Amino acid sequence: MTTVYDFSPAALAGTPVDLSAFRGKVLLIVNTASECGFTPQYKGLEEMYRQYRQRGLEVLGFPCNQFGRQEPGTADEIGAFCEKNFGVTFPLFAKIEVNGDGADPLYKFLKKAAPGLAGTESIKWNFTKFLVKKDGTVYKRYAPQTAPKDLAADIEKLLAE
Structure with a gap:
């Protein structure tokens, strides 16, 4: 696997999404959670999406329950929560694992392409962000506390480019 376009993660509804459909777009890929101290970042992510979508930005949210069990909901509950509380319109995907043996293949790729501090490949917490260039290669990783507007x-x- 050489780009994010080689992956087909499941959408929140469960159907596979071929990420090659986003070819030529800048992608902001984020592992999310509904009960996290960083959850208000959904608002900033949605603002970035609305501001830059027409110019070619796509925000892709990947709910994850690995950090403090802060994403306990079902797919329907996650979708409803994000829409009701933050007006999320960007694509959300099925709940995944980002670390360990069960880590989603996309996240294995992202972590290897853009390791964190001291070269670690693990995700430290919810709302770690990866910015992906139009060619599907990873540009940079951002810490959970980095606000979307700072990107x-x-x-x-x-x-x-």
């Missing part, structure tokens, strides 16, 4: 300069740069 604007990098997003602008990649949209202009």
Whole structure:
């Protein structure tokens, strides 16, 4: 696997989504949770999506229950929560694992392509973000505490390429 376009994770509804459908777009891929201290970042992610979507940004949310069991809901509950509380319209995917033996193949790829501090490949917490270039290669990883608005300069740069 050489780009994110080689993967087909399941949508929140359970059907596979061929990420090659996003070819030529800048992608912001985020592992999310509904009961996390960083959950209000959904608002900022949605704002970024609305601001840059017409120029080629897609935000992809991947719910994960591995950190403090902060995403206990079903797919329907997650979707309803995100829509009701944050007006989320960007694509959400089925709940996944991002670390360990059960880690989703997409996340194995992302972590290897953009290791964290000190070269670690594990995800530290919810709302770790990966920015992906239009060619499907990983540009950069961002920490959970990095606010979505703080990615604007990098997003602008990649949209202009």
